[in-house]
Amino acid sequence: MDTVRHYTRLSQKNFSIDTNFYPLGSCTMKYNPRACHSLAMLPNFLARHPLAPDSTGQGFLACLYELQEILKDVTGMAGVSLTPMAGAQGEFAGIAMIRAYHDARGDTARTEIIVPDAAHGTNPATAVMCGYTVKEIPTGSDGDVDLDALRAAVGPQTAGLMLTNPSTLGIFERQIQSIQQIVHDAGGLLYYDGANLNAILGKVKPGDMGFDVIHMNLHKTFSTPHGGGGPGAGAVGVAPRLLPFMPIPLVGMVSTEQAVRYRWLTENDLPQSIGRLSAWMGNAGILLRAYIYARMLGAEGMHRVAEFATLNANYLMAELGRIGYTIAFPQRRASHEFIVSAKQLKDTTGVSAMDIAKRLLDKGFHAPTTYFPMLVPECLLIE
The missing domain is CATH 3.40.640.10 (Type I PLP-dependent aspartate aminotransferase-like (Major domain))
Structure with a gap:
């Protein structure tokens, strides 16, 4: 039993799609249904x-x-x-x-x-x-x-x-x-x-x-x-x-x-x-x-996939905008991912997009995509 507990504890140290989500922009890190496997x-x-x-x-x-x-x-x-x-x-x-x-x-x-x-x-x-x-x-x-x-x-x-x-x-x-x-x-x-x-x-x-x-x-x-x-x-x-x-x-x-x-x-x-x-x-x-x-999805399920991907992205974009992040294209609706810029934060405090990403890792969250696309300074691309 000690061996089982030991390896179970080790497995719980992993960051995985079963335990959290990956907000990597342009990566679509979806949950993988075990039935498919x-x-x-x-x-x-x-x-x-x-x-x-x-x-x-x-x-x-x-x-x-x-x-x-x-x-x-x-x-x-x-x-x-x-x-x-x-x-x-x-x-x-x-x-x-x-x-x-x-x-x-x-x-x-x-x-x-x-x-x-x-x-x-x-x-x-x-x-x-x-x-x-x-x-x-x-x-x-x-x-x-x-x-x-x-x-x-x-x-x-x-x-x-x-x-x-x-x-x-x-x-x-x-x-x-x-x-x-x-x-x-x-x-x-x-x-x-x-x-x-x-x-x-x-x-x-x-x-x-x-x-x-x-x-x-x-x-x-x-x-x-x-x-x-x-x-x-x-x-x-x-x-x-x-x-x-x-x-x-x-x-x-x-x-x-x-x-x-x-x-x-x-x-x-x-x-x-x-x-x-x-x-x-x-x-x-x-x-x-x-x-x-x-x-498993069928036609109706595929509709819902796109709807929830878009809904989730726009909800999170609104929340980040509410607490002070700069939305790259505030006049446009997000499709399934969106960009926030940390340029204003960096200019006023010295905290960069990379600093934010690394601090998220410290807190047990996977970081979003950083510095891509390069058109937006201090870019965080979140999906």
Whole structure:
């Protein structure tokens, strides 16, 4: 009994999603339902070998196929690939598909990807890894993309624009229809960074906004464990024009009068695919957890996720504003995260955003994201 008590006490020293919450902005550290974990650990899922014949894994393939269909419906996209194993890898897949699309049309003069100055750092890194140069455009004082700067930036050299909506500033991009029109009129494609998809889940679809490709952080929006750097799943969704270039494998369904059968779709089915990004089917256990989470929620549950994420963010933003923190965009409603600035506090007392974050740790609270995005001085990004 002493041994049990000893290790129980040690376990209670850990800071975990079971004992507290993580207000890390742009990270969506949601609670991970134990039911998702338990079902994904069923022996027939857990022990399945990736080289097992399709005929012996129809249940597994059916789950992945249905997850593809759920994500298509959630995002308004024409197709979904589950194989990328992280958000950054999903980004890479998306921009690689944009490049493959332009190359297939012989439009090789398109050498630039446009990125707002409030973007996640992975956006310009992804563009460079895919062989593009990066053109940064500014954010207006109201938090929206500067449309005049965007109009000046686009041209025959534009391959696409990478955009997070809601942005890392925690506000919804109100000019999205104008943005997509400007980019598409210039011959470019529109990329959706799905890091903040949780804010609009079940409410609005990126496909309806005019996006051509999206990556989804299933380990964030669909609540699978992602502390400690992994594991992740960066599923990508595409508009019809990018369907031939999706990464493989996919899961296809063959329906006959006698039965429904599922099978892998490979290079033979998609000869223009950008190829494989992971061994087998990516992080299959994470995909199963995401599928179970989506089925548990249903359409109405997804609506409530976005509603409560937004409600919680606006409540906390109002409370922090009430006690004296400077709200970065007080005239705008928070989507699911928001920014407060400690600049005034630092100027008057010398206490910085970093000091606040470290003191929260001293008191047993996880600190929010600090000093990102860099547009706001002494920034605390809270989700």
